[in-house]
Amino acid sequence: MTGAALKTLDLNMQVWPSSLGSASWKMTVSSVVTASRGEDAVLSCSFAAGEEAYSGMITVKWLAREQKPAPFFQCSVKNDSVEAANPCKVPGSKYSLNGDPRRGELSLLIRKVQLADIGAFFCRVEVDKAITWGRKYLQQKIDLYVNAAPQILSVSVVETPCNQDSSAPSWLQCEVEGNPLPKVIWLSASRRQLENQGLTLESGPYRQTSCVPYLAEEAQVFTCRAESRLGDAERLFPDGDGLRIILIMCGGVLLMIVTVTVILIYCLKKNRRQQSSNSPTDGAQELQIVYSAITFTSLRR
Incomplete structure (x- = not known):
């Protein structure tokens, strides 16, 4: 995964009233992130606090495709102690924060990205009081691009x-x-x-x-x-x-043909040997059948 074209939104210069010039807050994102299908991707997003201390709730939202849809990922944490557990990390989930909002870390971790994940994402952070930044949220766009090696989904006859x-x-x-x-x-x-x-x-x-x-x-x-x-x-x-079945069937037919051929050859050779053994050899006389008359004589007392 590679990140490109880091860009910074400096609210002190662009949208803040002049009376809040002492507090400088910035959101930094990677405008384009590229990942390979099946790998984890991190959409880099962070914000930096100025001198003004803030101990209220920080709400992180990630939106997709449009700037104002319902967020597909959201979590909130109170910015009073970094020792408490981070509720924005969700082990095993497809989406999770790759950091702690209390430290200004808003990056989104997407596990095993797919082609369906390609598109625009929006990193958004909200606070309780609008006076903190001149408005209640910061938001920036990140484009995710997913490389995917060729896959063959199906081959069939239609x-x-x-x-x-x-x-x-x-x-x-x-x-x-x-x-x-x-x-x-x-x-x-x-x-x-x-x-x-x-x-x-x-x-x-x-x-x-x-x-x-x-x-x-x-x-x-x-x-x-x-x-x-x-x-x-x-x-x-x-x-x-399918090819293996065809080869097995062809092999079976071939084996049958060979077997029948061998049996026929064996039978022909055996028949020839029998005919040869029944015929007289050279110089030998054939056996002759001799008939003799048998007379029965009756005994008289």
Whole structure:
């Protein structure tokens, strides 16, 4: 995560009445914060107190997208002792303060940022008395930018044509996501780029869908590849499980063919050996059947 373009709002110079010139309060923020998807991000925000002592409540609010919506994060602490527990730290929560408001620390910790977090945030601090700063709050804007390496969300066969001018009966559709938006490339089973790269359309923020004609009966194998300056991602279709099933089935059929072939060869060889053993050898005489007459004589007493 990197911060950029620190800017300072000096209320003593811009909005304070001249009678309050002795009290100088400043809010400092990082105008742009960049983080990577899945990492923690800290939106840097702080304020500095002037000579005037303040022992009342300090309320920190963080707002998103607009300057006047309901805050998505809020906490309050009395500015009378820094020894007391800090109620603005929320362990395990997506949002928490990365510091103690009693020390002027208002930075927001966002755990495991996602693309949905991209946008404008507003750091706001409020006090009890308007006379303290000439008004009851200070507020400044911070833009959060999230880098995201390419991800392939899904690869599937669809019947709805991706191109209305095409007569293809079915399409292979690949949906990808990333920031910056990745480029989609289709590869054949031999890892060559397809001549027909189909049609690519944006399907949402930081997402796009690419389609190519697909003939399921030809058992085609394609690879959807997504590329950007942050990296690349690939997915095979049919996927690993589907391809493994196909290979297992083909292997089973091949094994069956080999087994039947071996059995046939064995039976043919055995039959030939039997025929060879039943035929006379050279110089040997064949066995002849000899018939003899048998006479029964009756015994007389």
